[in-house]
Amino acid sequence: MTSTVRFGANYTPSQGWFHHWLDFDLDAVRADLDSIAALGLDHIRVFPLWPVFQPNRTLIRPRAVEQLVQLADAAAERGLDVNVDGLQGHLSSFDFLPAWTQTWHRRNIFSDPDVVSGQAAYLRTLAAALADRPNFIGMTIGNEVNQFSSGPHPDPDRITPEQAERWLVRLLDACEEGAPGKLHLHAEYDAAWYQDDQPFTPAHSARLGALTAVHSWVFNGTAQRHGRTGTATEHHAAYLIELSKAWAEDPHRPVWLQEVGAPAPLIPAEHAGTFTEATVAGALDCQDLWGVTWWCSHDVSRSLADFPELEYSLGLMTSDREVKPAGKTIARIVEEQRARPCRPxxxxxxxxxxxGDDGTAPGRSVCAPGGAVFEAFARLTADGARPAVVLASRAHDAGHLAARGITEVVTPDQVR
Incomplete structure (x- = not known):
């Protein structure tokens, strides 16, 4: 671990989006990586497409793995470290699941023994291929894979929290077997923190893996409720970082703001730079922040059809690699942080x-936009209080509070 906050981008190829794995062009990748490095960023998060890399349960394509290694090596040449998300999974409204888990071969991707065994072999293979690369950060099991486990997904693979935990432990172990000692983690979208019946729980996120990942998107009701300049909107990322610490057993467990972006039209293009500035400033005011990784590096090209409108404008750069206001803001923040690191x-x-129960959090909707905890945090922040979050079961644990530097505890109904 490093005390210096890392800054990176979720790498979205400017040509072909993540379909670029089907027509892999290393020169195009190098040009993209040049543009990312020019912003002063130090890492990228990379997304293999699971069906492309493992089209059959017992076939992990050597050529695809080789191309992933080539990408990682090209990143190293530009001073960029690499985190790899294995199971894609879900990206920008599209699901990517291999045929051997669907229709005539329909099997639960979290609980079927053969599927899980295949997933473990796949993650182990990717991790092992990169294990000797100094710029390899580690594996993320997959991108927001929890969205497959319950509603609102139209065809979920339902499981219990106990099954979710077994799945996470098995696949984290597979990553560690492939690349011992690297930072291996898992990452869920915010239903893990906000949705009462979501089987992936806050405890899973905050206690399993090398560090906690949070994904901050204000289109989840936050910006609709509070507006683009509302305290809750500009501090949503900071809120998730602090919320995650409530469930962590280590009072100084690192937290990675692994996805955050400025989604139009809730954040109009002309205000993206301002939103980016406020969001990152809020995150940097949180202790134990490992890094900030913006979604995403490059816009989705308008030549590609059927994406939700906002997906075409989330990049720090256009699909022609032109730097946008959010990209200029991030580059300036990175330069400032290297000169004068934030020490919150x-x-x-x-x-x-x-x-409710700390392990399963059956009443975690109090943490969601409109919930008592969410709204109280926003009010405290607006008043300049810089709140942390603590579980009710630890609210009177003097040792825990002292380890986190907490001297005052308030309940939501005490906040006016």
């Missing part, structure tokens, strides 16, 4: 969250 003080006031 402890957050001394903690807001109590009671979501």
């Amino acid at each position: 003080a402890p957050r001394t006031t903690a807001l109590v969250v009671d979501a």
Whole structure:
């Protein structure tokens, strides 16, 4: 671990989006990586497409793995470290699941023994291929794979929290077997923190893997409710970082803001730079922040059809590699942080969250936009209180509070 906050981008190829694996062009990748490195960023998050890399349960394509290694080596030449998400999974509204899990071969991707065994072999293979690369950060099991486990997905593979935990442990172990000692983790979209019946829980996110990942998207009701300049909107990323710490067993467990972006039209293009500035400033005011990784590096090209409109405009750069306002803002922040790194003080006031049982959090919707904890955090932040979050079960644990620098505890109904 490093005390310096890392800054990176989720790499979206400017040509062909993630379909570029089908027509892999290393020269185009190198040009993209040049443009990312020019912003001063130090890492990328990379997304193999699971059906392309493992089209059959017992076939992990050597050529695809070789191309992933070529990408990682090209990144190293430009001073960029690489995190690899294995199971894609879900990207920008599209699902990518191999045929051997669907229709006539329909099997639960979280609980079927053969499927899980195949997933473990796949992740182990990718990790092993990169294990000796100094710029390889580690594996993320997959991108927001929890969206397959419950509604609102139209055809979920339903499981219990106990099954979700077994799946996570098995696949994290596979990553560690492939690349011992690297930072291996898992990453869920915010239903893990906000949705009462989501089987992937806050405890899973905050206690399993090398560090906690949070994905901050204000189109989840936050910006609709509070507006583009609302405190809750500009501090949503900071809120998720602090919320995650409530469930962490290590009071200084690192947290990675692994996805965050400025989604139009809730954040209009002319305000993207301002939103980016406020969001990153809020995140940097949180202790134990490992890194900030913006979604995404390059816009989706308008030549590609059927994406939700916002997906065409989320890049730090256009699909022609022209730097946009958000990209200029990130580049400036990176330069400033390298000259004068942020050293946030402890957050001394903690807001109590009671979501029921700490392990399963059956009442975690109190943490969602409109919920008592969410709205109280926003009000405290607007008043300059810099709140932390603590579980009700730990609200009177003097040792835990002291380890986090907390000196005052308040409940949501005490916040006016």
